[in-house]
Amino acid sequence: MEIKELKKLCLEEIDKNRDKIIEAGRKIYTTPELGYKEVETTKTAVEFLKSLDVDVVENIAVTGCMTTINSDKQGPKVAVIGELDSVVCPEHKDSNEIGNVHCCGHNVQMGGMLGCALGIINSGVYKYLDGKINFMAVPAEECIDLEFRKSLQDSNQIKYFGGKQELVHRGTFDDVDMCMMFHALNFENDKNCVINSYTNGFIAKSITFVGKSSHAGITPNLGINAYVMSTLATNNINAQRETFKDEDKVRISTIINHGGDVVNVVPSKVTMEAMVRAATVEAMTDANKKVNRSLNAAAMALGGKVIIEDSIGFLPLATNIDMGSIFKENFIELMDGDDTRIEETLVSAGSTDFGDMSQLMPCLHPWIGGVSGALHTKDYTMSDEELAYIVPAKAMAMTLIDLLYDDSKKAKEIIEEFKPSFTKESYLNFMDENTDTHVFDYTI
Ligand SMILES: [Zn+2]
């Protein structure tokens, strides 16, 4: 069958089931759940996929689910991903009793992913494609509620905070060759789609300065002031800033969680939290080394001790330009040839665990309109369900068809050309090596 005919069949199927797709997205909006707790959301996804008459694997990483199409075919495998988790924003009018609400629009991408699956499967189009497809509902994208995730780590239920990181670790992506998803975005201008994305990665740091307490009035000379160490450290970090290249978009944020107990005692223990963000893995690790030197120097100057607990948050996102071009053509077709509302590139200092995927394989991550009000805020609201749910479902399905049609020619070319920054093994090693505790002890 001609590729045009396949796309037409798929789009007709999505149009026929428009209400069902939007209903799934709306339903997920009413059950906002945080990472690795997406029980109801997973249930909705499982029911939807099962209604397409396919086998579904449930709880792929604590929660989440997936189905595989064409597992008997040769060709490359493409994963189409939807994220399950909500955020917390108690002031949002739709937040539930514990403040959870889908104001990052993950219910929108779930609806789009399920709609894409419905189009490809129900139309029978998949039979004409020469590659495999995973439709995946993936847990825990937002890096929040970390105490709960630590408890899952402690009971060996997960190794990583991020759902995609966890799935890489579990081997779910072992035979996946490329990945795609989309994210809802509130456009402040007249645009409605961004094709390519570059976002920062980050290292999360928990820092403890340990000194010696002593009466602040009578014998401060006998103390080792942990609070002063933390202020020195902050100044040392600030002194590094001119060494960062503009294009690396380095951001170093610090807070003091605990700054001492009482003012008339030299503080013996101060805890800080820091986040080191940058646009490349190299810049991230370089900036982190400088931050650790700064912390070390502060402890050395005062003759105290610093304990630094580092862990990799997410890696930088760099999406694949060729996948982007294919998606763009399809999006323009859905906009009746109007390309004036498309923005080519989004560069942001924010982070997502889809960044980790983009270091391993070619990835597509467009941002599509249909919502208004800033993400993660009380102003977020749905404004255009057709653009939010249906257009992305169609554009992703058309892109899948393009990639896997005719012996998966386009997918194979893109995979061939792609140079991964990591293999699975080197990625997991990198995560382990950079999840480390450093102790510098100069206690006198
Ligand atoms: Zn978010």
Ligand SMILES: [Zn+2]
């Ligand atoms: Zn999000």
